[in-house]
Each structure stands twice: as C-alpha cells, then as structure tokens.
Amino acid sequence: MAEIKDPENTLLIELKDGTVTIELLPDVAPKHVERAKALARAGAYDDVVFHRVIEGFMAQTGDVEHGKAGGNTRRAGTGGSDMPDLPAEFSKLPHDRGSLGAARSSNPNSANSQFFINFGDNAFLNGQYTVYGRVISGMEHVDKIARGEPPANPDKMISVKVAADA
Template sequence: MADYKDPENTVVIELRHGPVAIELLPDVAPRHVERMKELARAGAYDDVIFHRVIEGFMAQTGDVAHGNAGKGADLHRAGTGGSDLPDLPAEFSKLPHDRGTLGAARSANPNSANSQFFINFSDNHFLNGQYTVYGRVISGMEHVDAITRGEPPRNPDRMIRVRVAADIADA
C-alpha cells in the first residue's frame, strides 16, 4: 500500500485490474465523505457492479441495493437504488468535475444522493455546480479507464472490495 497523506480520508477500491486510491474531501463535502466511509466500513460496496459506464464521460457504481454481483446483481434495476440510510443534501462547491474526480450520483432532486457515485473519465465541466464533488483519484486511474463500458455493460466490472485506507493493516 502507498503512504497516504490522510489515510482516514482515503478509500481504496480493488478492481480486477488493480487498486484505485481516492482522496476524499471532507472540507468540501463532509456528509458525502462520511457516508462513503460508513458504507465502505460496513462492506456495503464490496462486489457492487459498475452499472453505467460511458466512454469519454464516467463510470457509475454504488447501488448497494441492486448491484451486488455476489448476490445476483439485477442489471435491469441496478442504478435505481441506494442504501437504507437517508438521502444526503447536496454539498455543491466550486470544485470542477475534472478527470478523476468523484461525484455523487442522484436523481433529478439535488438532495437525493445516497450511495451511488461516479468517477469522471474526462473533464465534465457541464456537471459543475449540479453534482457534489467529494473526492479525486490519486492513484490507479488507469484501472478506472479499463472498466468495461455499457449501460449496463454486458459483463460489468465490480468493486471487489472498498476499504478506508486507515483500516488496511499495511496502509
């Protein structure tokens, strides 16, 4: 594991091609950061598929209700659910949706983010001010780039494990 500057606010997502480290931004979006860490620590993100992956745009995952590959992910419903926890209020900021940033997925209601998130493949500034940015990839973006495309992908990639770096013994 790498030497992270803030292991408590770094998550490591294990993908089939390798690990992805994401620096979370608690000063920008504290509720979203806490939610991601809570779900990661509960193991809720483990084995969850990437249900919407659009070339040149983003890879979306985090539907813990319908997207667990180990429990028979429902490709027809994946992307329509969240966790059992209440939805989060928007935490919009001036941070742009640049390549490698983590954004909170939501419905048309800006205060409907829950467990789903997306990682931007490219600069998607048209999303600025409309979706909460709460993290950025600090290593492993090449593994994000290798995620299978599709809406949903025929054979979707999944998050094998998601851990807070502070909880990884050799972090």
C-alpha cells in the first residue's frame, strides 16, 4: 500500500484483484481533479466497466452514463456525466506508465467523466490529453484488466472513493 500524502486528493479504485491508489494533481489540472472527486463522492464511478482496454496502451473507463456493469454496456464509451464538459488542462506532464489521462472526443474541450490509465509510456499523447493523476500503488491490478474494445467480459471499478472519505 502506498503512503498517501494528501487523502483529499487521492482516489482509491477497488478492482477485482485489489486496490489501485491514484494521486490526483490539483496543481496541474484543478477542474479535472474536482470532477473526479465529485463523481467518486456521488458513487457515479461504482460498478462502471473498462470499455476500451488496449494491450500495451491503456485501460479506459468512466462512462457513468452507459458503463454500469450488468446493464447494456454496448454504448459504453459514448457518454459522460450530466455535468458540463471540461476545458483542456494540458501540461508538460508525460503520459507515462501509470499516468491518468482525461478521455475526450476530437474536441480538446470535451472531457467529462471518462479517463484512462496508461499501461506504458505513450509520449504521442503528450500535450494533447490532460494528465491529472498517477497510480502510486496497485498498477499490478491495472495490468490484469481484461483486454478488448470492448472486452468480451469487461472488468469494472467495484468502487471509487476519495481517500479522505474512506
């Protein structure tokens, strides 16, 4: 288990194999961090599937509109939350292994609730997608997420909590 320096800016994502601890970066992307915490605190991320998982690239989740496990997840990846889209908060932080990026459409200001965790160093994403967190423990659990676009039997986030509330 990682040492949590700032519980208010740390997410705990429970996966089938264990807990993934994510350090959020409010100094880099304050709007994205606030959105992630608001959705976690509302329980919106609980039971949401990883709908796009590409070997060597990334695992994407967070479609709170269409991504609930047990429902019809065929449209997962096409929705967001009922909150407005977020403006891009690009930085110099790299999309390296374990970094958390905001998923979006081709419009840089269309991120909402979806995010991805990079499996490897994906420098080609640098400066094009907002980085707002990094895995500080549990990356071995992320590595075990079922692959596919969408996976035949998708894994899900069992629960997502802000560490300060856990």
